[in-house]
Amino acid sequence: MDLNAFFKITYGVYIITARLEDKLNGMVATTFSQVTAEPIRMTLGINKESLTHEIIQKTGLVGVNALRRETAFNFIGNFGFKSGRVMDKFRNVRYESGATGVPLLLENTVAVFEGRVIGSMDAGTHTIFLAEAADARILTEEEPLT
Numbered sequence: 001m002d003l004n005a006f007f008k009i010t011y012g013v014y015i016i017t018a019r020l021e022d023k024l025n026g027m028v029a030t031t032f033s034q035v036t037a038e039p040i041r042m043t044l045g046i047n048k049e050s051l052t053h054e055i056i057q058k059t060g061l062v063g064v065n066a067l068r069r070e071t072a073f074n075f076i077g078n079f080g081f082k083s084g085r086v087m088d089k090f091r092n093v094r095y096e097s098g099a100t101g102v103p104l105l106l107e108n109t110v111a112v113f114e115g116r117v118i119g120s121m122d123a124g125t126h127t128i129f130l131a132e133a134a135d136a137r138i139l140t141e142e143e144p145l146t
Helices: 003-008 051-059 073-080
Strands: 014-020 023-029 032-037 040-047 061-067 095-097 103-105 109-123 126-138
Touching: 014 040, 014 051, 014 103, 023 040, 023 051, 023 073, 023 103, 040 051, 040 061, 040 109, 051 061, 051 126, 061 103, 061 126, 103 109
Parallel strands: none
Antiparallel strands: 014 023, 014 061, 032 040, 040 126, 061 109, 095 103, 109 126
């Protein structure tokens, strides 16, 4: 098997967000997709060791923020290089609470999605969550980051 073939798959870059009471968290992910149209359902793969995973499991709510192509690396790194267990990832980030209460980014984002988890599957190091769309909005017509 040529494992390099898997590098030919294209992915978007997303910040997955969640809230547990006053604790906000977010993480970088590339595994998000719409899987059905009626009702709209989405899947996302989240590492089991992440704080975001823990919060999604407890609340059943998730936010997905599609980043714009020109997003600065340090913005992405804010959500990707350290755990929310040791830092406040939302400290200097503009966001709002969505319809479900999850934080939605207001900068570097082309579209936001909110979902209610209706199922999950163990995928070893990750959990694949199945969520029904609760809300979605376009924030800008800029191109998404892939």
